[in-house]
Amino acid sequence: MNGVNDFAFKIGTVNGTGSASANGLLMRSIFRMGIPVTGKNLFPSNIQGLPTWYEIRVNADGHLARAAEIDMAVALNPATYAKDVAEIRPDGYLLYDSSWPLPQALNREDITILGVPFGRLCVEAFTGDRERTLLRNIVYTGALAALIGIDMEVIDSLLNETFGKKPKLLDANHKAIRIGYDAAVELLDCPLPFRLEPMDATSDSILIDGNTAAALGALYAGATVGAWYPITPSTSLMEAFTAFCHKYRVDEETGERKFAILQAEDELAAAGITIGAGWAGARAFTNTSGPGISLMQEFLGLAYYADIPSVFFNIQRCGPSTGMPTRTQQPDILSMAYASHGDTKHPILFPADPGEAFEMAVQAFDLADQLQTPIFVASDLDIGMNDWMVKRLTWDDSYTPNRGKVLTAEDLEKIERFSRYRDVDGDGVAARTLPGVGGKGAYFVRGSGHDQHADYTEDSAAYCELVDRLRRKFSHAATLVPEPLVLTQEGAEIGLVTIGGCDLAVREAQALLREQGILVDVMRIKAFPFQEEVKEFIESHETSYVIEQNRDGQLRSLLMIELGIPKDSMIPILDYGGMPLTARVVVEAVAGAPAGVPA
Amino acid sequence: MTSIAKPVVAHPRLKTNALGLTLRDYEGGMSTLCAGCGHDSVTAAIVQATWELGIEPHRAAKMSGIGCSSKTTAYFLKQSHGFNSVHGRMPSVSSGAAAANRGLSVIGISGDGDSLSIGLGQLSHAIRRNVNMIYILENNGVYGLTKGQFSASADIGSKLKKGEVNEQPPIDPVLLALSVGATFVGRSFSGDKRQLVPIIKAAISHRGLALVDVISPCVTFNNHEGSTKSYKYTRDHDVEAVEADYIPVCEPIEITGLSNGSSNGNGHATNGHADGRPANGDGDLRVVQLHDGGTVRLRSTDPSYDPTDRANAYQHISGCQSRGEIATGLLFVDESSRSMHDVLKTTSTPLVDLGHEDLCPGSAALEKLMGRFC
Numbered sequence: 001m002n003g004v005n006d007f008a009f010k011i012g013t014v015n016g017t018g019s020a021s022a023n024g025l026l027m028r029s030i031f032r033m034g035i036p037v038t039g040k041n042l043f044p045s046n047i048q049g050l051p052t053w054y055e056i057r058v059n060a061d062g063h064l065a066r067a068a069e070i071d072m073a074v075a076l077n078p079a080t081y082a083k084d085v086a087e088i089r090p091d092g093y094l095l096y097d098s099s100w101p102l103p104q105a106l107n108r109e110d111i112t113i114l115g116v117p118f119g120r121l122c123v124e125a126f127t128g129d130r131e132r133t134l135l136r137n138i139v140y141t142g143a144l145a146a147l148i149g150i151d152m153e154v155i156d157s158l159l160n161e162t163f164g165k166k167p168k169l170l171d172a173n174h175k176a177i178r179i180g181y182d183a184a185v186e187l188l189d190c191p192l193p194f195r196l197e198p199m200d201a202t203s204d205s206i207l208i209d210g211n212t213a214a215a216l217g218a219l220y221a222g223a224t225v226g227a228w229y230p231i232t233p234s235t236s237l238m239e240a241f242t243a244f245c246h247k248y249r250v251d252e253e254t255g256e257r258k259f260a261i262l263q264a265e266d267e268l269a270a271a272g273i274t275i276g277a278g279w280a281g282a283r284a285f286t287n288t289s290g291p292g293i294s295l296m297q298e299f300l301g302l303a304y305y306a307d308i309p310s311v312f313f314n315i316q317r318c319g320p321s322t323g324m325p326t327r328t329q330q331p332d333i334l335s336m337a338y339a340s341h342g343d344t345k346h347p348i349l350f351p352a353d354p355g356e357a358f359e360m361a362v363q364a365f366d367l368a369d370q371l372q373t374p375i376f377v378a379s380d381l382d383i384g385m386n387d388w389m390v391k392r393l394t395w396d397d398s399y400t401p402n403r404g405k406v407l408t409a410e411d412l413e414k415i416e417r418f419s420r421y422r423d424v425d426g427d428g429v430a431a432r433t434l435p436g437v438g439g440k441g442a443y444f445v446r447g448s449g450h451d452q453h454a455d456y457t458e459d460s461a462a463y464c465e466l467v468d469r470l471r472r473k474f475s476h477a478a479t480l481v482p483e484p485l486v487l488t489q490e491g492a493e494i495g496l497v498t499i500g501g502c503d504l505a506v507r508e509a510q511a512l513l514r515e516q517g518i519l520v521d522v523m524r525i526k527a528f529p530f531q532e533e534v535k536e537f538i539e540s541h542e543t544s545y546v547i548e549q550n551r552d553g554q555l556r557s558l559l560m561i562e563l564g565i566p567k568d569s570m571i572p573i574l575d576y577g578g579m580p581l582t583a584r585v586v587v588e589a590v591a592g593a594p595a596g597v598p599a
Numbered sequence: 600m601t602s603i604a605k606p607v608v609a610h611p612r613l614k615t616n617a618l619g620l621t622l623r624d625y626e627g628g629m630s631t632l633c634a635g636c637g638h639d640s641v642t643a644a645i646v647q648a649t650w651e652l653g654i655e656p657h658r659a660a661k662m663s664g665i666g667c668s669s670k671t672t673a674y675f676l677k678q679s680h681g682f683n684s685v686h687g688r689m690p691s692v693s694s695g696a697a698a699a700n701r702g703l704s705v706i707g708i709s710g711d712g713d714s715l716s717i718g719l720g721q722l723s724h725a726i727r728r729n730v731n732m733i734y735i736l737e738n739n740g741v742y743g744l745t746k747g748q749f750s751a752s753a754d755i756g757s758k759l760k761k762g763e764v765n766e767q768p769p770i771d772p773v774l775l776a777l778s779v780g781a782t783f784v785g786r787s788f789s790g791d792k793r794q795l796v797p798i799i800k801a802a803i804s805h806r807g808l809a810l811v812d813v814i815s816p817c818v819t820f821n822n823h824e825g826s827t828k829s830y831k832y833t834r835d836h837d838v839e840a841v842e843a844d845y846i847p848v849c850e851p852i853e854i855t856g857l858s859n860g861s862s863n864g865n866g867h868a869t870n871g872h873a874d875g876r877p878a879n880g881d882g883d884l885r886v887v888q889l890h891d892g893g894t895v896r897l898r899s900t901d902p903s904y905d906p907t908d909r910a911n912a913y914q915h916i917s918g919c920q921s922r923g924e925i926a927t928g929l930l931f932v933d934e935s936s937r938s939m940h941d942v943l944k945t946t947s948t949p950l951v952d953l954g955h956e957d958l959c960p961g962s963a964a965l966e967k968l969m970g971r972f973c
Contacts, residue, residue: 206972276695435680438657446683
């Protein structure tokens with residue numbers, strides 16, 4: 001497992017002590033050395049004082065799902081020593097702060113224990129509690145640089161970029177990095193057997209989190225109205241959108257802004273603002289997480305029934321209720337698919353990484369306008385808040401927003417009567433008008449029964465005509481949403497079906513299983529409604545596993561309901577403890593279970 | 600049952616407004632409310648006010664929630680887009696529509712059920728946000744569409760038709776609005792078109808959210824002895840503060856003093872300035888003949904009543920309330936208020952009219968930005 005450019009380590013600290021910037025520095029340094037890397041921030045729902053961890057995985061082959069094994073723990077929080085030590089693989093390493101003795105009870109004979117007196121070094125070199133606490137993070141970063149072979153020039157240049165405008169801070173950081181590096185070289189046998197060697201595998205890539213990428217997608221798609229209520233882990237999406245709008249959408253001369261971002265009183269209002277703006281003709285969105293999705297149910301039904309374009313980013317987290325707000329999951333698949341009372345169905349896009357979060361954000365706005373309905377973008381905490389290595393985002397300047405069927409004043413002059421909900425084209429999508437168009441374009445939108453002219457009705461036939469049109473529209477949506485990604489191997493009889501952020505772990509599992517002589521095909525579903533080829537993939541494999549991150553197998557249920565696939569032909573692999581999926585979970589489930597027998 | 604369109608008959612001698620439109624052009628579908636419903640009078644006042652102001656019908660957006668009051672958006676401005684949303688959520692939908700297109704004149708209609716219970720939060724926050732809209736709250740103290748339960752504006756001691764007595768304190772939307780920073784607060788009575796029309800006109804012209812609470816009796820469930828929202832009770836206890844004068848569109852609101860019955864030539868009762876009148880407590884009681892033949896007793900306020908002073912307005916309204924009276928008129932206005940669009944610094948071109956080139960930074964900017972993520 002361990003070796004050059006193939007290992008994982010985990011740093012345990014206390015939240016609120018400034019370790020986040022040090023961890024980012026570590027990861028970015030490795031990335032700048034051209035080596036594929038990923039970081040998972042495992043943080044508490046708390047501001048200061050509770051344990052927090054950061055896992056960094058390095059993998060030359062680009063397997064960047066969460067690592068199944070920890071080669072080294074960097075234990076800096078005495079409160080979690082026991083847990084940190086226990087997680088180290090046999091023959092692994094523990095790096096701890098030897099300013100204080102490590103409790104004997106924590107000794108493990110099968111690991112190598114490395115001590116550097118980070119605390120004492122900081123006391124000697126710096127003054128003041130705050131400075132000592134903050135710089136301890138940089139000191140351990142320096143020690144790690146010596147242990148795993150990070151290029152100090154890369155670290156120095158990153159520090160210069162970060163603190164260039166603050167000379168005092170810059171000097172202190174340079175000093176701290178050197179103290180840690182020198183101490184490790186002096187006290188320990190550097191470098192370790194697993195270490196870094198420069199590569200050239202990251203030059204076309206970036207490190208970005210999915211919320212930032214989705215915000216960029218919204219910006220580039222031309223979204224002008226954003227409504228939200230703060231909720232982890234979706235908050236940073238609107239914060240990023242706000243920052244980008246201030247950078248790119250403010251008139252330099254007048255200070256006028258080409259956007260309106262409204263922090264609402266709750267998620268109900270955020271949904272209402274989004275729908276009101278969508279109806280008025282803006283590209284509008286809201287971002288939320290599970291509890292917000294619950295609160296938005298009524299409005300989602302209105303937007304579905306009244307054909308109103310709107311985009312809902314759901315950065316999923318562990319439910320139910322408040323659940324574990326800083327842990328990842330895919331628990332809202334069913335509550336998005338059928339959100340609201342009455343017969344409702346909503347298209348959902350499932351990005352697998354920040355790169356797709358960017359692309360699908362743009363697609364979502366086009367789909368919302370084309371289909372005149374709410375579109376979900378179902379990300380999760382791992383995609384949304386962690387830095388992933390993905391290909392550089394690019395933009396095609398020939399893109400023009402697909403605004404769907406919108407009648408202008410000129411269009412209206414040519415027709416006898418405007419009927420808001422008349423399906424002229426047979427695709428279930430009727431042309432709309434925007435408020436302000438004038439002429440005969442006015443109509444009355446309502447959540448109560450309405451006929452094709454948008455007039456109130458309690459007539460059975462008129463009601464059925466309308467809801468049947470919405471069903472046609474949903475079928476039409478299947479032709480517009482992205483198709484699944486299928487990775488086949490000659491001779492494979494097992495199919496792995498998965499979704500969203502499970503992608504990397506499942507692909508890695510495909511490679512690991514192949515090493516064991518087990519050939520599997522992979523299909524990652526990118527959207528709901530499902531296309532026929534989703535069904536064909538499952539039917540064409542003797543055994544299919546459905547891999548997802550929730551307790552009840554919601555994707556599998558949706559496949560059964562929507563495609564009529566028999567329950568027993570899909571074996572669930574469920575990982576719902578709140579951590580990003582590892583390939584090991586998939587490998588053990590597939591290799592450990594006799595084919596055809598449910599796990 | 601489907602909606603009922605009103606026959607359009609254009610009488611050649613109908614008066615036209617500045618746009619050459621007649622009152623009929625500002626009407627909507629046939630009302631399906633009970634005969635005598637106060638809400639229909641409010642609808643008529645809205646038709647009158649928007650016609651007089653010369654609002655371009657297609658520039659108006661009619662917003663509502665759920666309830667009898669919310670149905671009324673179908674009964675006026677048939678050439679305007681309308682949005683009958685979900686219960687208690689009209690304010691957020693209006694916020695979105697107003698944010699997206701600042702060229703729209705957003706007319707929100709709600710009721711006491713829709714606004715003071717399920718929608719209390721949304722009402723309060725729309726006021727705080729100072730959304731560019733008029734918010735008319737048709738207040739009858741009762742849930743009409745579900746056949747006569749108390750609403751949150753029912754007074755203590757007020758009786759339902761079947762005799763049940765309300766024992767919970769009422770929420771007064773006017774006091775609530777003042778306490779959460781409203782920048783325009785008016786109250787009137789559905790049966791008092793003379794007072795209501797100018798208030799609506801002033802409200803539409805206000806920059807920011809203008810709340811107009813209209814006591815609008817429910818003839819079916821809450822217009823009997825014992826109801827404090829009945830025609831009789833309201834007429835007996837209506838206390839007028841300050842009237843709004845005729846306000847041309849897009850000009851600042853001018854506050855004038857008390858009514859003395861003179862005319863401004865536009866066919867409306869107007870206000871003489873209060874200067875020179877002696878301060879004499881709550882002023883004189885006067886009896887005014889209303890358009891429907893009823894009378895209303897109006898007590899003029901202290902000539903020194905200053906509708907730009909929030910604390911003073913609060914004191915006046917709560918003072919009336921403690922005497923069982925209802926303060927009406929234009930009760931408070933803050934002419935210097937910053938509306939939602941002022942605060943958001945939104946571009947003067949409505950967001951919906953911006954082209955993609957105005958919004959998308961393009962490939963070169965993205966390429967440059969990628970440097971931040973390496």
